[in-house]
Amino acid sequence: xxxxxxxxxxxxxxxxxxxxxxxxxxxxxxxxxxxxxxxxxxxxxxxxxxxxxxxxxxxxxxxxxxxxxxxxxxxxxxxxxxxxxxxxxxxxxxxxxxxxxxxxxxxxxxxxxxxxxxxxxxxxxxxxxxxxxxxx
Numbered sequence: 001x002x003x004x005x006x007x008x009x010x011x012x013x014x015x016x017x018x019x020x021x022x023x024x025x026x027x028x029x030x031x032x033x034x035x036x037x038x039x040x041x042x043x044x045x046x047x048x049x050x051x052x053x054x055x056x057x058x059x060x061x062x063x064x065x066x067x068x069x070x071x072x073x074x075x076x077x078x079x080x081x082x083x084x085x086x087x088x089x090x091x092x093x094x095x096x097x098x099x100x101x102x103x104x105x106x107x108x109x110x111x112x113x114x115x116x117x118x119x120x121x122x123x124x125x126x127x128x129x130x131x132x133x134x135x136x
Contacts, residue, residue, distance in 0.1 A: 001040065001041065003057065004132075005036060005039070005061065006037040006038075007067065008034070011121070012032075015027055015029070015116045016117045020115030028112075028113050034068075036072070036074070038064075038075050042090060043082050044085060047086055054101070056136045072109075075109065077114055079091075
């Protein structure tokens with residue numbers, strides 16, 4: 001799993017085009033202020049990682065959010081960070097599990113539409129820790 005994480009002043013997105021026929025049609029546009037924006041790439045081998053991999057991802061997401069006291073988290077499936085991809089079913093399930101666990105820990109979570117390319121606008125804080133890449 002790869003995580004590209006940002007501490008953002010704001011994140012705006014709009015669904016642009018559907019990439020998976022199996023997902024429902026959606027036209028979504030949202031703006032989220034003061035958020036940890038997490039681009040997630042689930043890789044082929046991640047499907048065997050189970051709960052420990054999910055726990056590592058959660059720790060990293062909470063860490064970057066807590067560095068600035070952010071309570072909003074945006075999860076965005078971004079399959080451009082590694083050579084291989086997990087199945088869409090696994091990737092979608094992973095995002096759902098991350099969202100559920102973050103919500104139960106008191107975060108407000110927004111997920112971009114899975115199976116879509118999205119148009120987005122991202123305003124990131126300037127500090128070094130506002131932009132972090134992790135390979136789990």
